[in-house]
Amino acid sequence: MIDRKKLELLACPQCAGTLTLYIDEQNNDAETLICRHCQLGYVVEDGIPNMLIDAARNLAEPAITENS
Numbered sequence: 858m859i860d861r862k863k864l865e866l867l868a869c870p871q872c873a874g875t876l877t878l879y880i881d882e883q884n885n886d887a888e889t890l891i892c893r894h895c896q897l898g899y900v901v902e903d904g905i906p907n908m909l910i911d912a913a914r915n916l917a918e919p920a921i922t923e924n925s
């Protein structure tokens with residue numbers, strides 16, 4: 858779990874905007890920091906957010922679904 862205090866210090870590297878923590882309970886409580894402005898999701902691994910824009914998930918694109 859990411860530290861709330863740490864979260865308050867973090868800003869989107871692209872727009873310097875506020876990030877929202879999203880916890881995916883369907884996926885082992887995987888944490889993602891969301892920037893709604895940029896539609897980017899920064900993945901948190903072991904409590905450490907990966908703030909690289911290149912590594913962020915583009916939330917504007919449709920979610921990749923497994924073959925169905």
Ligand SMILES: [Zn+2]
Nearest residue numbers: 869872892895
């Ligand atoms: Zn942003």
